[in-house]
Amino acid sequence: MKKIYLDNAATTPVHPEVLAAMAPYFSDQFGNASSIHSFGQVARSAVDAARREIAQFLNCKSTEIIFTSGGSESDNLAINGVVESLKSKVESKPHVITSAFEHHAVLDTIIELEADGVIEATYIKPSSDGLIGAESVKKAIKKNTLLVSIMYVNNEIGTVQPIRAIGQMIEKENKTRDSRIFFHTDAVQATEYFEMNVDYLHVDLLSISAHKIYGPKGVGLLYVRSGTPIKHQIVGGGQEHKKRAGTENVPGIIGFAKAIELIDRSKNERLKKLRDRLIDGLLKIPNSRLNGSQEERSPANVNISFLNAEGESILLNLDMEGIAASTGSACTSGSLEPSHVLSAMGLPPEECHGSVRFTLGRQTAAEEIDKVILVMKNIVEKLRKMSPLK
Numbered sequence: 001m002k003k004i005y006l007d008n009a010a011t012t013p014v015h016p017e018v019l020a021a022m023a024p025y026f027s028d029q030f031g032n033a034s035s036i037h038s039f040g041q042v043a044r045s046a047v048d049a050a051r052r053e054i055a056q057f058l059n060c061k062s063t064e065i066i067f068t069s070g071g072s073e074s075d076n077l078a079i080n081g082v083v084e085s086l087k088s089k090v091e092s093k094p095h096v097i098t099s100a101f102e103h104h105a106v107l108d109t110i111i112e113l114e115a116d117g118v119i120e121a122t123y124i125k126p127s128s129d130g131l132i133g134a135e136s137v138k139k140a141i142k143k144n145t146l147l148v149s150i151m152y153v154n155n156e157i158g159t160v161q162p163i164r165a166i167g168q169m170i171e172k173e174n175k176t177r178d179s180r181i182f183f184h185t186d187a188v189q190a191t192e193y194f195e196m197n198v199d200y201l202h203v204d205l206l207s208i209s210a211h212k213i214y215g216p217k218g219v220g221l222l223y224v225r226s227g228t229p230i231k232h233q234i235v236g237g238g239q240e241h242k243k244r245a246g247t248e249n250v251p252g253i254i255g256f257a258k259a260i261e262l263i264d265r266s267k268n269e270r271l272k273k274l275r276d277r278l279i280d281g282l283l284k285i286p287n288s289r290l291n292g293s294q295e296e297r298s299p300a301n302v303n304i305s306f307l308n309a310e311g312e313s314i315l316l317n318l319d320m321e322g323i324a325a326s327t328g329s330a331c332t333s334g335s336l337e338p339s340h341v342l343s344a345m346g347l348p349p350e351e352c353h354g355s356v357r358f359t360l361g362r363q364t365a366a367e368e369i370d371k372v373i374l375v376m377k378n379i380v381e382k383l384r385k386m387s388p389l390k
């Protein structure tokens with residue numbers, strides 16, 4: 001049976017060109033970039049070149065990039081780093097604004113800081129179609145607001161937040177205040193499809209992860225605009241401008257730069273057509289609904305609730321047919337807790353439980369979409385017959 005992979009938001013296969021670019025740095029060119037001998041120099045110049053290429057992609061300076069172990073570390077570093085660096089310098093307890101449907105790497109970092117009494121926090125609820133408007137962020141701003149963290153593309157429902165508009169609004173607010181508000185965005189699910197120019201977006205901090213863009217797992221970055229105060233979270237060596245200690249993941253960084261080089265946004269339209277074909281096909285199943293705006297949506301994401309059919313059971317049945325999908329964030333899989341994303345949008349628990357996320361990728365073909373539609377009709381019908389809920 002040929003398998004169908006529709007879980008590209010969880011992770012993507014490493015592109016062969018990425019693998020080829022990385023390979024020498026595991027073997028012949030294995031040097032530590034901090035060593036002064038020729039082995040080290042080869043590694044250092046490769047890391048420097050990768051950093052320059054990625055800086056071009058983000059339209060920033062090389063010195064504004066901190067390589068990390070991935071999206072989670074970048075999010076933790078952005079939030080803890082800014083808060084810890086400034087908490088003793090402000091008069092009252094710092095205030096942080098985020099959304100209620102962030103990835104847990106952002107949400108739990110803020111919840112912990114709040115529980116420890118370090119900050120006060122506001123969690124903005126998204127609209128019923130899964131969007132956070134600049135106006136709702138503006139309304140949440142207080143005198144002691146220090147940081148705003150709003151994700152670019154939601155990992156579960158694929159909705160695209162107006163990051164540029166939020167960034168511009170914050171910049172305008174900053175002109176009228178004594179203390180600056182810093183703006184972070186988790187762009188992990190947006191990198192492949194949307195504008196990443198940090199000046200265009202008006203962001204101070206931005207997180208990316210390589211394994212979501214056909215690069216290797218275990219490497220990511222945090223962009224930090226010059227002048228943004230950030231306290232290191234890992235101490236030891238002086239790597240990453242003393243902001244993140246640890247021997248550089250040389251093959252990972254080289255692979256990351258290659259993965260970025262291979263991003264081709266002209267392919268968005270192809271994916272969008274496939275996405276809409278899947279949405280149209282699945283919405284023909286009675287009592288189904290699309291979660292999140294269809295217009296302001298990643299070209300890769302389809303998230304649909306099927307009333308009276310349990311999401312986990314759908315996934316298991318799909319897996320038996322060789323189809324990989326997800327119920328949203330991995331953290332909700334296998335637990336009885338309804339998705340925090342769908343709950344934040346106001347969906348009743350029974351609809352949160354019956355949601356399935358399909359995320360398309362570069363390898364997705366039209367025949368695969370048609371097969372999934374057919375298989376899903378049968379699975380949902382079968383599960384509904386077995387369900388005590390009618």
Ligand SMILES: Cc1ncc(COP(=O)(O)O)c(C=O)c1O
Nearest residue numbers: 070071072103105155188189209
């Ligand atoms: C929006 C978002 N942020 C952060 C992460 C975490 O990234 P990583 O797996 O590289 O730690 C993910 C991964 O699922 C994500 O989707």
